Amino acid sequence: MNNNPKILVVDDDPEIFKLLEVNLKNAGYELISAYDGEKALVQAKQNQPDLIILDIMLPGMDGYEVCQKLRTEKSTYLTPILVTSAKDKPVDKITSLKLGANDYITKPFDINELLARIESFLKHTEETLSINPLTRLPGNVSIMNELNRRLNNKERFTFVYLDINNFKSFNDKYGFYRGDEVIKFTAEVMRQCINENDFVGHVGGDDFVLVCEIKNTESICGKITGQFDEGISKYYDSEDIKKGYIISKDRQGNIKTFPIMTLSMGIVTNERQDINHYGKIVELATEMKNYIKTSKDTARSMFAVDKRISQEVYETRGKILIADDDTNILKLLRVNLEPMGYKITCVFNGEDALNEFTKSTYDMLIMDVVLPGRWGIDICKLIRGTVKSSNIPILLISGVYDKLKFKLDAERAGASGIITKPFEINDFVKYIEKLLLATKTEPTQAISPGINKKYFDIAKKYSADKKILVYYPDGKIVNGITSALNPGGSGFNMTIYGENKRVYIAYSSVLRVEVVDEF
Known part of the structure; x- marks a missing residue:
């Protein structure tokens, strides 16, 4: 299907028509022709052109x-009409414009000027046509x-999608005018809060968008939510505000x-993700x-920033294996490290830590000293003594050992660093980056091929049916089948194996998802 703009040319001069035909088609326009007035009206009604070039x-x-x-x-009624004529008197131009023409060009004309005007x-x-008539803001087109335009220019920017919570119920009660x-x-409110080079658009209804510089995102969104929450009460009756x-x-x-209306604002930048x-x-x-709309906090406007990382960013940072039986520590580290790329x-015990390390490739290993099964100190010794050129960073953490004994045992085991619990997360993250930067080595290869299993990579997408194991923080493991693993989303649907029961799995509620060949 041809989606090029259609132009109706109405002219009885064969030379003029040929000139226009060649140049308009070369410029990518679809041409419709008429040689008299009656045929022009028929063609316009049947083909609905995007622009009409009309001779007098x-x-x-x-x-x-x-x-x-x-x-x-x-x-x-709104189709642009460009009049071309050999008549060059002011009265001819004025008459055409009063009758509805958008522009008037006298013959002979410069073809490049005509193309520019078109x-x-x-x-x-x-x-x-895209402008919203209510707000006068740019619309979808x-x-x-x-x-x-910004993507083609390789600009880094923030895109904000905003809508009004509980607007429909307000509209139903108070009516369309209010x-x-x-x-x-x-x-x-949005107009008042943006900067000179920012963009605000109205999708329709109670949906709006904002495009701004990344560095100004939180400041602008904070102003919008603050001004909205402060001013929205004036549109309610006083008794409803009291309630x-x-x-x-x-x-x-x-x-x-x-509840009283608030804003939900979803924020995405192309700084961390390769979005084209x-x-x-x-x-x-x-x-x-x-x-944001699922939040139980309904008393104020809120915004949330997407901090997920694309495949390209993941590949620049590295893979970290974390072994700890404290689910709070695992969540703390995951939440802070994954947004950085x-x-x-994550695994819960020493045996799983060793098995996972032997069959996969990692850039760093973080372990608690005291683990169920095998202790972290023992695993550290095994890795240092078995794997050739195994100088990847191994960081041991513990809240049991006193500092001196912890330090001596960790150093003898071959640990690259030691940290005692409790620790300050920002300092911990900086220390991890310091160890990785100091090592500067190729990732250690797996000790053995291990079992033929593929582990779910959040940076990859899967479309074919997969057998999967879902690991929960409480130790529960659920078998399922899915074709909907999508790292760009917040979760996926799967069928529980043997039960023919369909469930939704949120990534935030599980430790990991393992893709296997067989159950």
Whole structure:
């Protein structure tokens, strides 16, 4: 299907038509032709062109009458009309413009000037039709063009997707007029909070977008949420503000209470992720916005930043194996290291730590000294004594040993570093980076091929059906089958093996997902 802009050329001069035909087609436009006024009206109604080039002196119905009739038709009421004519008197131009023409060019004309005017008219029309009539903010077409422009220019930026919580219930109770006032208020708040080179768009309804510089993101979003929360109460009746809620119907028609309106803002940047498509940005921001909507804190507006890392960023940082039977420590380290680009694998006991290390490749190993099964000190000795050139960093942590004995035992085992619990997480992360930087070695290869199993990599996508093991923090392991492992999302659906039961698995609730050949 041809999606190029369609231009209707109405001219009875074969030489002019040939000139336009060659140059318009070379410029990528689809050409429709008419040689008289009657045929022009028929072609315009049937083909609905994006722009019309109209001569004045035509056989039968002249260009003035054609222009006037085109402006009375709903299908061509807003279509740009560019008049070309040998008549060069001011009265001819004025007449054409009063009848609805957008521009007037006298013959002979410069073809490059005509092409420039056509391009300008088409762009302006597209943006005008996209503008939201209520807020006068750019609409979907302009939003897409703005994002594509920044992506094509390789700019780093923040994209924010915003909507109003509980707007529908407010609109149902108070009516469309007051609902429209809230929409205009939201648009004005966003306008007031942005900087000169930022962009605000209105998708429609209570959905808005913002594009801004990464460094200003939190400041701008903080201002928007603050001003909205401060000003929204004026749109409610005083008794509803005192109660803190309104009574209205939900989408199923049930009577419910709805809190005062707030904002949910999903934030995505292309600083950490290799995003090259408009649709991907919108998808990620929508996901973050929906995540905010699940929050139990309904009393204030909130925003959430997507801190996930793309495959390209993961490959630049490295893989870390963490062994600790304290689930709080595992979560603390994972939450702080994964946003920095490290790929984290967690295990609970010494035996699993050794098995995982022997069959996979890691850039660093972090272990608690006291582990179920095998102690961290023993594993450290085995790794240092078995693997050739095994100078990868091994960091031991413990809250049991006194500092002196801990230090001596760790050094004898071959540990690269030692840290006692409790520790300050920011200092801990800096120490990890220091050890990795000091090592500067190729990742150690696996000791043995091990069992033929593939481990789920959050930077890869899987589409075929997979047998998987889902490991929970409490030690439970669930077998399942899925074709929906998607690291770009917040989780996936799977069928529990043997039960034919469909469940949703959130990545945030599990330690790891293992893809296996057989159960």
